[in-house]
Amino acid sequence: MKNFKLIIALAIFTSIVSCNNKRTPQLQYMPDMYVSVAYDPNGAEGLNDAPVNIKPVAGTIPRGGFPSYDIPDTNEGYELSKTRTNPLEATEANLANGKAMYDIYCISCHGKSGDGNGVLSQREKFSGIPNYKDREITAGSIYHVIMHGKNLMGSHASQLTYKERWQIVQYVEKLRTDLAK
């Protein structure tokens, strides 16, 4: 009888303790169904212990995608990029999505109006972010800088698609004209 009571007390105690441990995941019933044999897109291990998320073969173009950017990240490349123009039509829809993307990826540093006074600038994490109107930039060079980055700005190519980059270009050009007024 005494042992029985002890077991109940222990069971209650352990269940309470185990419920409160935040650091480990809960038990899974039939884990085979939770984790299938198929590889996860962000899985750590795939064939031969190589990460699943490895780069595609060089020169691969995704279906419906575009050839990779061909201008190198050099001073000459930057000058060359200035001659490129925006392949997208300047529509309202493109501009709207350009603004949506700008508000996610650019606004922290370049600020709402493109004057270089974003939150990170106000909080003095970054300083010296230029105002768009003070720089001689064209559609092609804006795209070039999104692709390769410039000075302290890093490349944002991995976070945006081809279309979104050109939509941002359109929006930045609009901001620049608004600033110059």
Added chain:
Amino acid sequence: MKSVGLHSRLNTLFIKSITVLFVFAFSISAYSQDVDEARQKEGKKLFKSLCASCHKLDKKLIGPALSGVEERRENDWLKAWIKNNAELRASGDAQANAIFDEYNGSNMTAFPQLSDQNIDDILYYTTVGEIKKVASAAEGVAVAGETSGGAPEWLIYILAAAIVVAFLMIASLLKQVNELKGNVAAGETSDIKRDLHELWVGVKQNTFLKVLSTIFLLLVGAYFVFGTIFKVGVDEGYQPIQPIAFSHKIHAGDNKIDCQYCHSSAKHSKTSGIPSVNVCMNCHKNISEVSDDTVVELEDGLVLGKEQLDLEIAKVYKAAGWDADNLEYTGETSPIKWTRVHNLPDFVYFNHSQHVTVGGLECQKCHGPVEEMDELYQYSPLTMGWCIDCHKETKVNLKGNEYYAKIHEDLAKKYNVDQVTIAQLGGKECGKCHY
């Protein structure tokens, strides 16, 4: 007369030196008296707005550190360089071409709009640097030390001790009362045992009490059994220890960086994605240390200050293979092994882009106040009932979807509502998520 004069001069020298010492003790720059603060301020303003994106005073960035640049170069040369460095290089200036080559031919922006006075102010700032007030800083430290110096902790201990003492006093009082009443029984120690035994015998004899206590025990048992079973596979509140003490509060809360800046695949794909290290480096190439008052509070009660947090940033550098001293990539990278927090079982299909881009949901709807979490935890249970509840309630915005306009209209008529919910559009079908 002469000796008196000498004497007074000695006196003033003495007083002066004491004053200088005094000033030295309270301000970091001994020559702060000589600093033209207006010029320094003007130069600092210009420096911050024009130069700081590539130069720091004490550290190499894109370009060289500029502290004391006036001692290294001629003033005229500096002016020519700043106004139009390309022209200076084209003129065949050896110094200019040497520095250009040293920095791998990265182009410095030309600043023809700066006047000579502007440039002098900037150079003045690079020479005198920051004006710091040590006294106030020390004061700040003292105050900070006081507030973080365990004041609440010892208070809690004292309170706990007081409660224990109070209990002891009550217990001894009760004992004395008992003794005064003449209840000094022989079996003083087995009092509780005997009481329990009597209770046990009493319950055994009383059928009503027997049934009642059995029901009670069964209910308590059922509560714990079901409580345990229903937690199987439900990771609400799961908060694993991550390899880097990354704080969403600092990034998404204080610095207001959009969730999708880092989790950029949420808008187009099934998973929201854990950002690759190049995304970290977009900012951390420049930000190698946190500001002095940054604090991250971990769940274990651990508080990380600037010293530890700078080491956490160093972990990012190690993963990216970034040499923070020479500002270049070494090519030796190593993955950061983040622990996944939100993980749906593989027998459920869930797509982020459908919810984020098509549905236009805020991330916080499912992930909770992430911008307030120093350490991320799973906010929602992510159970099927939880999914279905939302699908039943949420009305679908069908604007701009002309292709299905007729079907949507018919559905609305069928259910006799203005706006159909996701469940009415088929969001409750098993095959939508389980296939």
